[in-house]
Amino acid sequence: MTEYEIACLGKTPxxxxxxxxxxxxxxxxxxxxxxxxxxxxxxxxxxxxxxxGHATYLRAGRHGPIPVQEYAA
Incomplete structure (x- = not known):
């Protein structure tokens, strides 16, 4: 999954x-x-x-859920 897909796809602009x-x-x-x-x-x-660091869900991927791995800023 690219940075663009993680940051932008599926979100409302x-x-x-x-x-x-x-x-x-x-x-x-x-x-x-x-x-x-x-x-x-x-x-x-x-x-x-x-x-x-506060995401409370898993992102949906083509092959099932993808765990969100976030780092505190």
Whole structure:
């Protein structure tokens, strides 16, 4: 799996940080986790994601789940 696939594929691209923050607040209001927003270096859109080291799920791959290995920044 390439860095691009890990960082960008399957994530919603938001046109602005403001829109992404609004969606993150909506998810939190529905009982979801605390997300942060960041500018993607690959597609240059804004994504919403877990803070480094706090992913709580496995990514889906072609051949089953792929464990997420994150390192604290």
């Amino acid at each position: 938001f046109p602005s940080r403001r829109t992404a923050r609004r969606r993150a607040r909506q998810i939190r209001g529905e009982g979801g986790p605390h997300f942060h927003t960041y500018r993607c270096p690959f597609c240059l859109a804004v994504h919403v994601g877990h803070a480094a």
